[in-house]
Amino acid sequence: MVQEYDFLIIGGGIAGMSYALSVANSGKGKVALVCKTTLDEANTAKAQGGIASVTNLAVDNFEKHINDTMIAGDYISDRAAVEQVVRNAPKAIQSLVNWGVNFDKKQNGEYDLHREGGHCEFRILHHQDDTGFEIQRGLMAAVLKHPNIKVLENHYAVEIITQHHLGQTVTRKTQDIECYGAYILNPDTNKIDTYLSKVTLMATGGTGAVYAMTSNPIIATGDGIAMVYRAKGTVKDMEFVQFHPTVLFNPAETHPAYLITEAMRGYGAILRLPNGEEFMQKYDERLSLAPRDIVARAIDREMKIHGLDHVCLDVTHKDAEETKKHFPHIYEKCLSIGIDITKQYIPVCPSAHYMCGGIKVDLHGESSIHRLYAVGECSCTGLHGGNRLASNSLIEAAVYAKAAAEHSVSVIDHYSFNTNVPEWNDEGTMTNEERILITQSVREVGEIMSNYVGIVRSDLRLKRAWDRLDLLYEETEKLFKSVTATRDICELRNMINVGYLITRQAIERKESRGLHYTVDYPKHAYDR
DSSP: EEEEEEEEEEEEEEEHHHHHHHHTTTSOOOOOEEEESTOSSSSHHHHHHHHOOOHHHHHEEEEEEEEHHHHHTOSSSSSHHHHHHHHHHHHHHHHOOOOOOOOOOTTTTSSSOOOOOSSSOOOOSTTTTOHHHHHHHHHHHHHHHHHTTTTTTOEEEEEEEOOGTOOOOOOOTTTTBBBOOOEETTTTTEEEEEEEEEEEOOOOOOGGGSSSSSSSOOTTTTHHHHHHHHHTOEEEEOOOEEEEEEEEETOOOOOTOOOOOTTTHOOOOOOETTOOOGGGGGTTTTGGGSSHHHHHHHHHHHHHHHOOOEEEOTTTTTTTTHHHOOOOOHHHHHTTTTTOOTOOOOEEEEEEEEEEEEEEEEETTTSBBEEEEEEEETTSSSSSTSSSOTTTHHHHHHHHHHHHHHHHHHHHGGGGOTTTTOOOOOOOOOHHHHHHHHHHHHHHHHHHHHHSSSSSOHHHHHHHHHHHHHHHHHHHHHTTTTTOOHHHHHHHHHHHHHHHHHHHHHHOOOOOEEEEOEEETTGGGOOO
């Protein structure tokens, strides 16, 4: 079956929904929002801490936020992207509020701002400790009642459509690759339908599920990045995988691991060994409020030195009622496994959390493939550089969604539907034995990435990961060509592609920079 939509959006977090609302209000045509699960299941909904924006002009300003972002990014962030996000952040916040999102305020009506690691001022807007959930709730309500947005839940994008599908040769040197839509798996028919579009947006989120432990939902398999890479689009900075320093250590929950927000350290929580000893003074003068890459490496090192499977976060010295008020969900979660955070340490460890690289885009959010935009975690705007500053991700998605919407609306009249696109060839069969192969391969990818391409890397580990992933790639591509395309095998293909990109670009970076740390090119003597 062939469907036609002027705007095709793949992914439904803050990036996809903000873009959908913006283009739908333009009156430029029909909008389809495709979600691989339900609209409420997105990385956005899992974000606890908040969203960064200069708000308190009495003490804060754009230059301070820009400087904090550049420092966190190890000075390889794109200055133009940083300025675009920081200077447009207040307007993006107002758009979210206008769409129905609520942020906590003080009794005098001013925003109740938090401070997080790497920020020199209090500039984090939040809603208790479930900011992402509140943003997702507000945007969902606005999207679902908009008459010009068609939401397609549990639909899975398999590939984007380019000249390749018209029989033309497309390589990484091809200058004029165009996107004509996507092939999408319909859950009701188990058939792959053809969705033609004038403009397509990738908003598919992150890649955390390629690791054995992640704070991301299990759906974060890097689909958009893998699809664009296979279509010969430019993908950049994949070596910069951010590991959140503090997820709740609970072996029963690894996908997703429960996030202990960085705002808790901003609130005054202290990192300690289980015996109560502090350790961050050995690594950074900012102590527990150092940027995430430094804190994650410090925790990783302390765990290895002492043979631990976790360290601890101590908030017992803070007022108990204030702690419950600021972090009600964390309090309840920890209590559910027998830990009263007002009296006991919280066991924490690092976990794969955020992809700083992705589909390379310009200041309009447009990729190297014409008519294809990317916004949110699947994109690489240059904002994050070598390491994302806390709470810069949600605001990046909001700002770039608006930029991409404005640009695509301004050019969409120049495009038309390409009706020469062939329908998907759905020959093949799938057996239970083959599903077992897929499940085992997914597990192998997680083990390979966690063991060899984690917080601390080496040339030897990366080479081993490369070799193992290459074998999995050959096996999986052979299987994919012989069976009917299903979501599980497509996700496996994408995970292997993403693992390969992270590993390859890590091998190519012959230095320790930002989140990419290798023992073969250490920065500090103690890191050996």
